[in-house]
Amino acid sequence: xxxxxxxxxxxxxxxxxxxxxxxxxxxxxxxxxxxxxxxxxxxxxxxxxxxxxxxxxxxxxxxxxxxxxxxxxxxxxxxxxxxxxxxxxxxxxxxxxxxxxxxxxxxxxxxxxxxxxxxxxxxxxxxxxxxxxxxxxxxxxxxxxxxxxxxxxxxxxxxxxxxxxxxxxxxxxxxxxxxxxxxxxxxxxxxxxxxxxxxxxxxxxxxxxxxxxxxxxxxxxxxxxxxxxxxxxxxxxxxxxxxxxxxxxxxxxxxxxxxxxxxxxxxxxxxxxxxxxxxxxxxxxxxxxxxxxxxxxxxxxxxxxxxxxxxxxxxxxxxxxxxxxxxxxxxxxxxxxxxxxxxxxxxxxxxxxxxxxxxxxxxxxxxxxxxxxxxxxxxxxxxxxxxxxxxxxxxxxxxxxxxxxxxxxxxxxxxxxxxxxxxxxxxxxxxxxxxxxxxxxxxxxxxxxxxxxxxxxxxxxxxxxxxxxxxxxxxxxxxxxxxxxxxxxxxxxxxxxxxxxxxxxxxxxxxxxxxxxxxxxxxxxxxxxxxxx
Ligand SMILES: [Zn+2]
Numbered sequence: 001x002x003x004x005x006x007x008x009x010x011x012x013x014x015x016x017x018x019x020x021x022x023x024x025x026x027x028x029x030x031x032x033x034x035x036x037x038x039x040x041x042x043x044x045x046x047x048x049x050x051x052x053x054x055x056x057x058x059x060x061x062x063x064x065x066x067x068x069x070x071x072x073x074x075x076x077x078x079x080x081x082x083x084x085x086x087x088x089x090x091x092x093x094x095x096x097x098x099x100x101x102x103x104x105x106x107x108x109x110x111x112x113x114x115x116x117x118x119x120x121x122x123x124x125x126x127x128x129x130x131x132x133x134x135x136x137x138x139x140x141x142x143x144x145x146x147x148x149x150x151x152x153x154x155x156x157x158x159x160x161x162x163x164x165x166x167x168x169x170x171x172x173x174x175x176x177x178x179x180x181x182x183x184x185x186x187x188x189x190x191x192x193x194x195x196x197x198x199x200x201x202x203x204x205x206x207x208x209x210x211x212x213x214x215x216x217x218x219x220x221x222x223x224x225x226x227x228x229x230x231x232x233x234x235x236x237x238x239x240x241x242x243x244x245x246x247x248x249x250x251x252x253x254x255x256x257x258x259x260x261x262x263x264x265x266x267x268x269x270x271x272x273x274x275x276x277x278x279x280x281x282x283x284x285x286x287x288x289x290x291x292x293x294x295x296x297x298x299x300x301x302x303x304x305x306x307x308x309x310x311x312x313x314x315x316x317x318x319x320x321x322x323x324x325x326x327x328x329x330x331x332x333x334x335x336x337x338x339x340x341x342x343x344x345x346x347x348x349x350x351x352x353x354x355x356x357x358x359x360x361x362x363x364x365x366x367x368x369x370x371x372x373x374x375x376x377x378x379x380x381x382x383x384x385x386x387x388x389x390x391x392x393x394x395x396x397x398x399x400x401x402x403x404x405x406x407x408x409x410x411x412x413x414x415x416x417x418x419x420x421x422x423x424x425x426x427x428x429x430x431x432x433x434x435x436x437x438x439x440x441x442x443x444x445x446x447x448x449x450x451x452x453x454x455x456x457x458x459x460x461x462x463x464x465x466x467x468x469x470x471x472x473x474x475x476x477x478x479x480x481x482x483x484x485x486x487x488x489x490x491x492x493x494x495x496x497x498x499x500x501x502x503x504x505x506x507x508x509x510x511x512x513x514x515x516x517x518x519x520x521x522x523x524x525x526x527x528x529x530x531x532x533x
Contacts, residue, residue: 002257003220003250004171006100006140006202006228007033007243008042008235009274010055011072015236018280025277026055027062033231034067036270037262038243040098040140042070042228047090056094066261070098070140075128079120082127092135099132100173102142105160106149118156126163133168140226141169142204147181150189158196165199171226172199176215179208179238183218190222202226205241207233212241213287217249220256231274232286244271248288248320268321288320295325302326303335334359337383344380346387358386368495369467369476375493377483377513378506384516393515394447395420396508401435401500415442421450436462436503443507453518454511456485464499481506485514 010026013019021029026043033041043059044052059069071094076085091099103125104110110121125141133139141164143149149157161172174190181189190201203219203226205212216227227250233242244267250256251264271289275282284292294317296302304311309324317324326339334355341348348354362372362382372379384390398418405411415438416429428446432438440459447454461482466475479502482491490513494505 001220001225004039004200004202004226005037005243005247005258005262006040006042006070006173006226007038007230008072008204008228008240009033009230009232011042011044012236012240013230013234014044016234016239017236019234019278021278023051023055023058027058028277029231029274030059030062030064030067030069032270032273034062034064036266037259038067039259040070041067042072042100043094043096045072046094047073047087053090053094056096060095066259068098069096070100071096072100072102072142075101075103075124076131079123079127082131085128088128088131091132092137096137098138098140100140100142101128101132102144102175103128103160103164104145104149105143105157106145107153107156108149109145118159122159122163125160126167129164129167129169133170139164139167139169140171140173140202141165142173142175144175145177146174147176147185147189148178150193151185154192158193161193161197165197169199171202172197173202173204173226173228174219174224175204176206177204179206179212181205181215182209183211183214186215186218187222190219190224194223200225202228203241204228206235207238207241210238212239213245213249216241216246217254220250220254232271232280232283232289234278234280242286244289245287248315252315252319265319265321288315289322291325292327293317294322295327297327302339306335306339337362340376340379341383344383346380346383346389348387354386358383361386369478370493370495371478372493374480375491375506377490377492378509381492381509381513381516390512390516392508392512393421393451394508394511396443396504397425399439399500399504401439403435413438415439417442417446419443419446421447424450426450435500436507439500439504440507443504443511447511451515451518453514457483457511457514458485459510460484460489461491462503464502467495477502479503479506481510483510483514490514 010029014021030041044055046053046056056071071091073087073091076082076088104121110116129139129141143161146157164172201224203216203224205215227246229241229243229246231243233239247264248267268289272282284290287293294313296305296312326336337355337358338348381390397420400416402414413435414429414431419426426446428442430438430442430445432441444454459481463480465478467478474497476495476497477499479494480491482489492506492509494502496502
């Protein structure tokens with residue numbers, strides 16, 4: 001069975017709380033969706049706001065390889081004033097090949113909210129769809145509140161679908177607008193409706209009951225051939241059905257077919273890219289695309305996964321562009337360490353002695369508050385240091401931080417550092433926006449003379465976690481820092497009762513990590529020297 005994919009991230013998705021996209025953002029997302037292989041991209045509601053109108057103008061200039069753009073809108077307001085209806089006019093002005101038009105299919109709504117008789121509502125749908133399809137557009141009819149409407153008055157709901165069908169619509173999309181319908185109801189209702197209409201049926205599910213993906217899957221099971229949803233399930237309230245779950249399930253578990261352009265190995269990338277553009281924290285536990293979706297922590301699990309990943313993974317993660325990860329944690333077994341070492345390209349001594357000792361060493365550190373899940377840079381340095389492959393490139397001999405806030409509300413932070421490199425002392429001071437920034441700036445200033453490569457490092461993320469809740473301001477903190485040199489990112493960690501000290505530990509690891517990597521590159525290039533510049 002071939003499924004048509006309809007993405008509404010840019011329309012229904014932007015109704016989600018905290019989501020605000022510029023036109024440029026929307027265009028970038030459009031390109032990524034095209035690149036992923038989505039058939040139809042619903043770009044917005046041109047009748048509702050000027051930003052969406054602007055989007056439809058700009059999107060015409062994009063060169064899309066596969067996706068078709070669709071504009072969204074409602075049926076006309078009055079059945080006898082179709083041609084003059086502003087909303088329908090705005091839809092035509094968007095100049096898209098495809099239009100999706102929603103109409104009321106729940107009697108409760110059409111009579112209560114619009115005050116229309118059954119035949120007036122039917123006429124409204126028929127006339128609006130006819131007008132748009134006669135203008136040469138493919139019209140997708142969104143049957144709003146269809147499942148609630150069907151449960152309330154099936155005859156009325158189906159009659160409205162037939163009005164759209166008879167007026168020239170191409171697809172009848174059954175919407176679970178309130179998201180309260182359950183998978184078995186979806187299955188039964190679609191099976192019943194299928195015999196009463198001729199057009200292909202589509203599904204538009206919301207996730208209010210946590211079954212948005214399940215409902216979409218059930219709809220396909222029942223015969224739907226057009227599926228609507230959003231990337232990462234963004235959308236109002238609890239969101240829309242998540243295409244990043246639906247697409248892999250349909251393709252990998254139900255053998256559905258899609259257009260040839262769809263590349264499901266781009267699912268994870270597309271999901272993360274769009275989270276980034278939306279400035280949303282990605283959901284680590286999201287099925288298929290989360291960074292924890294194929295992460296293994298327990299020692300016994302890991303040793304089995306290393307033998308054959310099918311033992312603890314429902315699919316091969318690479319099929320959706322994700323990765324198997326072994327998480328380093330207090331559950332670490334020796335196989336985790338061996339796995340990690342392999343990932344870093346480190347050869348461990350034969351026999352079990354080394355990894356056993358290293359596991360014990362990690363356990364003590366974890367007991368002290370360290371956590372290496374998000375700090376693989378520090379972890380790698382620790383491992384290499386135990387193997388005598390690495391020694392810090394510099395020592396911080398002295399650090400003093402001055403923080404001032406005066407009565408005029410002037411803030412000031414300064415860091416003074418003494419650094420030792422090969423017996424030579426560098427004494428620097430720098431100020432910054434806050435103490436950690438001052439420390440970072442001062443450290444770079446001190447090190448650049450010895451290691452110009454330090455200039456490439458940028459701090460991209462800084463997180464502080466208070467450990468335990470008993471000691472108030474005396475509690476230990478864990479500082480996680482993510483750094484980049486433009487090519488790769490690495491993360492490092494520091495733990496202390498003193499937030500400045502924890503930050504300094506994470507910062508020195510971040511610098512040492514880069515210096516170590518630069519040294520490896522030099523060695524690889526066989527320049528016969530390990531001087532870094
Ligand atoms: Zn919706």
